[in-house]
Amino acid sequence: MKWIRARLADGNDEKGSACAPGAFHALLEDDRVLPVRGDPYNGHERTGEILRLDDVRLDVPVVPPTFYCVGLNYTKHIATEGLKIPDKPDVGYRANNALIAHGEDVIMPADATKVHYEGELVVVIGKRARSLSPDEARGCVLGYTMGNDVSERNWQKSDRTFWRAKNTDTFKPMGPWIDTDVDIENMETVVKVNGRESTRFHTNDMLFGIDTFISTMSRYLTLYPGDILWMGTDGHSPDLADGDVVEVSLTGLGTLRNRFVRER
Template structure:
């Protein structure tokens, strides 16, 4: 079972995907929604962002594999931070799967994709521990942390480099119950593979 949001007539609703069918949900998964009796073929609906987060963050700077890649490709030092280093992402940068990424006119043109696993938090929570953190994850989806590399090297907070309109495609749906340490993420641009990694 996967959760999605899709356009139904003149409204956007949450849906529950089972096979090639999407069932309209009574409300969001964050509110305990369940399937109604209304369904359509998944191929007949227009999928939207699977959720609209009030806040979302990037944690790539905490992963040794990502740090090693950055050191080899972007000139980073490859050292892990002494404590969690979290990057803010702005909701204006979100677009749904299949929508276009627009590169601004004043960009240097050095824009790269960063395919990433996205954890969708299901409840408001604070002061988690390593032991209970995954208990609050609703499920996982896929994101692309698009990065303008020239801006990234000069913007202290990466406000343009990673938060420009359309720079964070996400979706198409949220899948509960996955093991985040046993997945593979492949990134393709126009069908051409540009990165592939395991999350373990």
């Protein structure tokens, strides 16, 4: 089952659609969009309306109460960036201001000098959860989507926190949809720049897996419906330039495409 969050595309608002103003949740079946009342977390019912994918503008599939992000979870990436391999799963955070949808532009600030992509698997929490064992961990997951953890490497080194290196407006593309049924064990992450493959890795080749993270985190904190957990990245990005188009694809999850443009 595929969930999107969308708005009516420009010019469609005046049709008097049954959709609520602003963003709404919908099921995606092929290119048919089936809006619901409610949401994937607290219950929903189909409105009966059927739209086409061309009729809507995709928004990020979820705006999380808390935005978790795993750093340093793939050995090649850690080595390339000259960092130390962690000995336990300490999760980090990103910020909602930076989220943009599939198809929207990443704006590189005028003083950003070394902008990289990081293609990541995103876990979307569906149910309130606390103190889960690793075996129970997947029980609180709604589904999966993709994220691009855009990073300015010089700020990442010079600043005490990742506030602008990773959370500048538009630096967190996510989407296009949440899929409730994917095969994590047999998933590949492929990142293309301007149509040419730049990075490829086995998605589940993680130092600490999804079950370990959810179980460890839930010992100390409550996970809430809509919370997201970005699982980290492997490989190395080239320095991105004005106009570059980056496509993150994970097996079964489609493609998250965003153009990188220089702030003017």
